[in-house]
Amino acid sequence: xxxxxxxxxxxxxxxxxxxxxLGIIGLSCEIVDNLDKAGGQCIELYPDKPIYDIPAVPECTxxxxxxxxxxxxxPFNVKFHLNERVxxxxxxxxxxxxxxxxxxxxxxxxxxxxxxxxxxxxxxxxVKECEKFEGKSLFYSIKDxxxxxxxTISIFGGGDSALDWAIELSNVSKVNLIHRRDGFSGxxxxxxxxxxxxxxxxxxxxxxxxxxxxxxxxxxxxxKIKHDEGDIKEIKSDYVLGFFGLIMQLGPILDWGLNxxxxxxxxxxxxFETNVEGIFAIGDICTYPGxxxxxxxxxxEGALAARGCFKYAKPDEKLRFEFTxxxxxxxxxxxxxx
Amino acid sequence: MxxxxxxxxxxxxxxxxxxxxxTVMEGAIQNDIPGIDADCGGGMACATCHVYVKxxxxxxxxxxxxxxxxxxxxxxxxxxxxxxxxxxxxxDELDGLEVNIPSxxx
Numbered sequence: 001x002x003x004x005x006x007x008x009x010x011x012x013x014x015x016x017x018x019x020x021x022l023g024i025i026g027l028s029c030e031i032v033d034n035l036d037k038a039g040g041q042c043i044e045l046y047p048d049k050p051i052y053d054i055p056a057v058p059e060c061t062x063x064x065x066x067x068x069x070x071x072x073x074x075p076f077n078v079k080f081h082l083n084e085r086v087x088x089x090x091x092x093x094x095x096x097x098x099x100x101x102x103x104x105x106x107x108x109x110x111x112x113x114x115x116x117x118x119x120x121x122x123x124x125x126x127v128k129e130c131e132k133f134e135g136k137s138l139f140y141s142i143k144d145x146x147x148x149x150x151x152t153i154s155i156f157g158g159g160d161s162a163l164d165w166a167i168e169l170s171n172v173s174k175v176n177l178i179h180r181r182d183g184f185s186g187x188x189x190x191x192x193x194x195x196x197x198x199x200x201x202x203x204x205x206x207x208x209x210x211x212x213x214x215x216x217x218x219x220x221x222x223x224k225i226k227h228d229e230g231d232i233k234e235i236k237s238d239y240v241l242g243f244f245g246l247i248m249q250l251g252p253i254l255d256w257g258l259n260x261x262x263x264x265x266x267x268x269x270x271x272f273e274t275n276v277e278g279i280f281a282i283g284d285i286c287t288y289p290g291x292x293x294x295x296x297x298x299x300x301e302g303a304l305a306a307r308g309c310f311k312y313a314k315p316d317e318k319l320r321f322e323f324t325x326x327x328x329x330x331x332x333x334x335x336x337x338x
Numbered sequence: 339m340x341x342x343x344x345x346x347x348x349x350x351x352x353x354x355x356x357x358x359x360x361t362v363m364e365g366a367i368q369n370d371i372p373g374i375d376a377d378c379g380g381g382m383a384c385a386t387c388h389v390y391v392k393x394x395x396x397x398x399x400x401x402x403x404x405x406x407x408x409x410x411x412x413x414x415x416x417x418x419x420x421x422x423x424x425x426x427x428x429x430d431e432l433d434g435l436e437v438n439i440p441s442x443x444x
Contacts, residue, residue: 045383117377117384123444126415158411180416185408210416228418245412247386247444248377262367263375284379293379 012040014298271308
């Protein structure tokens with residue numbers, strides 16, 4: 001059981017800055033995120049793309065922003081629980097008992113949901129029969145590549161994951177790479193490499209094709225792919241891999257009794273608390289009149305939610321407003337030596 | 339205002355006057371038309387505002403910018419007439435546009 005003042009759900013920029021604000025006012029926190037690294041959408045969707053509207057930062061990338069936020073909260077030694085999704089929430093007297101998908105448990109005074117648009121999950125094939133094979137001979141991510149040795153693998157997608165795995169697996173497996181158009185979104189060097197391998201007969205590239213159906217008994221045996229113009233090809237396959245990026249799902253948050261409005265959580269603008277006492281929501285996941293889905297708005301929301309958490313974490317103490325420039329206590333928490 | 343017609347997956351048709359300058363995505367969101375999620379809010383970063391444009395409109399729409407086709411690779415059942423509705427800005431030229439909303443976005 002991890003006992004801390006506040007549990008932050010989501011390690012995107014908003015969650016990270018909220019951790020900073022909690023640290024400044026002397027509260028402890030831990031952060032849970034479904035992804036394998038901090039940064040949220042900034043890292044998952046646009047690590048290299050520039051952002052131009054962070055106050056006093058004329059230009060930075062999603063990755064730079066994340067790294068700077070991590071540096072900013074370093075003094076507080078915040079504990080991260082990555083690859084974990086919060087599943088269960090129970091009120092236990094004045095505190096919350098929280099459990100994650102991996103069985104990590106927390107005992108906290110307050111919860112801040114900074115979950116973006118939900119947790120990232122792989123996008124799946126639209127073909128219904130795929131579900132039957134998922135996790136056995138059809139995958140959306142690779143955990144153990146050794147199972148593909150000397151097998152026939154059909155890979156679907158045109159981004160870096162699809163290209164990288166097609167190139168790597170072509171060394172030990174028979175690879176079919178299927179993509180819906182001639183263009184690819186992966187890096188040019190990989191696209192060239194795939195085309196070379198195709199020319200050398202080390203890989204079979206099918207463009208303008210999409211999945212039509214999969215069949216097999218317990219394991220996949222064949223995959224049918226359909227061309228834009230209607231032509232259908234049947235290809236033998238032991239395994240099917242789909243790389244269509246990630247989609248965001250609100251998931252278990254829907255069952256926590258919060259007022260949900262179009263996939264977002266309603267909050268008040270005084271301290272960004274939801275209709276449930278002790279549960280706050282900030283960043284893209286919260287909604288209120290005038291809400292802007294900007295990172296800077298998330299920072300503001302996090303600062304106020306952190307102060308909202310104070311009365312739950314330290315009910316007998318009074319929070320006094322201070323500036324980091326002059327507050328001795330805040331500077332001590334930041335580890336500044338004078 | 340321009341009239342945009344959204345055909346939703348439940349076989350309903352919604353014809354809406356959308357203010358010029360808004361996107362086809364925003365027209366749907368503001369009028370509670372089901373089936374367009376627009377998770378990223380219009381940043382061409384999620385492909386959950388994917389629509390199928392009625393064939394005769396395909397050539398009349400502004401060309402796709404870099405990135406839209408890449409993002410469409412991620413969409414649910416993309417076709418040749420797929421577009422991201424956040425990239426279609428409503429103007430006089432788009433008056434009468436009809437789009438079909440897919441059965442789901444992911």
